[in-house]
Structures are given as C-alpha cells and as structure tokens.
Amino acid sequence: MDIGASDRELIAVMRRYFAAKVELEILKSRLEEARQAAGEAISFFYDPRRNLDHAGDLQRSHRLKGEMVSLMQRAEAWGRTELAAGEVDSSETTAAKE
Numbered sequence: 001m002d003i004g005a006s007d008r009e010l011i012a013v014m015r016r017y018f019a020a021k022v023e024l025e026i027l028k029s030r031l032e033e034a035r036q037a038a039g040e041a042i043s044f045f046y047d048p049r050r051n052l053d054h055a056g057d058l059q060r061s062h063r064l065k066g067e068m069v070s071l072m073q074r075a076e077a078w079g080r081t082e083l084a085a086g087e088v089d090s091s092e093t094t095a096a097k098e
Helices: 003-038 052-097
Strands: none
Touching: 003 052
C-alpha cells in the first residue's frame, strides 16, 4: 500500500482529532466531578465568567471542541477530494474499456 503525502496529512489530522477527543473527555469528566462535589447548578458551573475557579478548564474545553470541529472539516474535505478523484478515475477507466 502506497501512502502519499495527502494520506499522511489525513492520518496526522485524525490522530490529533482523537487526541483532542480523549483530552476533552478527561477534562469534561473532571469538571463534572467538581460540579457535583460543589453541588453547583449546571448553568452556573459551566459559565467561565461566573466560575472563575474552573474558567481555564472551561475555556480549554471550548477550544478543544472548536479544534475538533476544524479537524473534522479538514478530514471531510480530504474525503470529498478523494471521492471526486475516485469518480474521475472510475469514469476514465470505464471510458477506456469502451
């Protein structure tokens, strides 16, 4: 199997996506444990302007979510490009057979 530069880039994007996902899950779990221990309402606890003790973690979780969206958009763009290239290749193969 020949792996090109485009494939390596996709692999790097997906590795970062899953690393961010794991980091976010750990962060969310830690935040939720803290919220429950404090007995705080969800609306208060998860507002970084009102919960200064956890504001850094809350902002980090928002950044991770944004990064994951961006990474998935890059992966989707790669997939669309590959699909389009595959359609061109298959139509050229079909035309050559005729």
